[in-house]
Amino acid sequence: MKMSNGVEWALHCCVSLSQATSPVPVARFAELHGVPTAYLAKQLQALSRAGIVRSVPGPSGGYRLTRAPSEITVLEVVEAVDGREPPFRCTEIRRRGPLALSPESCAKPCAVARAMASADAAWRGALADVTVADLGRSIDTDSSGTAMRELRGWLSGAG
Numbered sequence: 550m551k552m553s554n555g556v557e558w559a560l561h562c563c564v565s566l567s568q569a570t571s572p573v574p575v576a577r578f579a580e581l582h583g584v585p586t587a588y589l590a591k592q593l594q595a596l597s598r599a600g601i602v603r604s605v606p607g608p609s610g611g612y613r614l615t616r617a618p619s620e621i622t623v624l625e626v627v628e629a630v631d632g633r634e635p636p637f638r639c640t641e642i643r644r645r646g647p648l649a650l651s652p653e654s655c656a657k658p659c660a661v662a663r664a665m666a667s668a669d670a671a672w673r674g675a676l677a678d679v680t681v682a683d684l685g686r687s688i689d690t691d692s693s694g695t696a697m698r699e700l701r702g703w704l705s706g707a708g
Contacts, residue, residue: 555592555630559586562593563681564688566602567618568701574609581703589637592630599629618685624676637665 562578575593579586593612596602601621602612614621639662643650658666689697 551636552627552631555588555595555685556627558589558685559592559596559630560619560623560681562612563601563621564617564685565700565704566612566614567685568697569613569680569704570604570701572609572613573704574611576613576629577704585596595629596626599625601629610677614681617689618682619680621681622677623681623684624673626681627676635666635669637662637669639665651699 561582562573565578565581567572575590576586578584579589579591582589593602593604597604597612600615601606603615605611605613639658641655643659644652644655685697689695
């Protein structure tokens with residue numbers, strides 16, 4: 550499964566927002582993650598359209614999460630950025646060529662389509678089981694408990 554870079558960036562932004570006490574401007578996120586502001590803005594707009602974040606206008610504006618981090622799944626973020634289309638699209642190749650099957654013989658999906666649908670469902674299920682809060686806890690654990698504290702300090706201007 551191939552996802553855009555925007556998914557990674559959006560997930561990191563959501564984890565960052567989970568630690569923010571005030572709205573975070575796009576430029577601040579771009580600086581934090583070392584990514585282009587214009588491209589990152591598109592990912593945040595996609596999150597906003599999906600209702601995951603909201604834009605706060607004004608000089609102290611930026612982005613905020615719309616729900617608690619424990620209520621936002623990784624799947625929601627992935628779908629907001631890359632869409633909900635399944636990665637596999639069956640074209641009914643079995644109905645082509647010299648050994649083509651009749652439409653009546655293709656009433657149910659073939660083994661290939663079933664396998665791909667099963668894999669997609671498992672992948673989506675796994676992503677739906679992980680929240681932004683889970684990611685934050687895991688990132689903190691990976692850093693021996695320092696990452697979220699350092700992030701909060703940086704976002705508050707101490708970093």
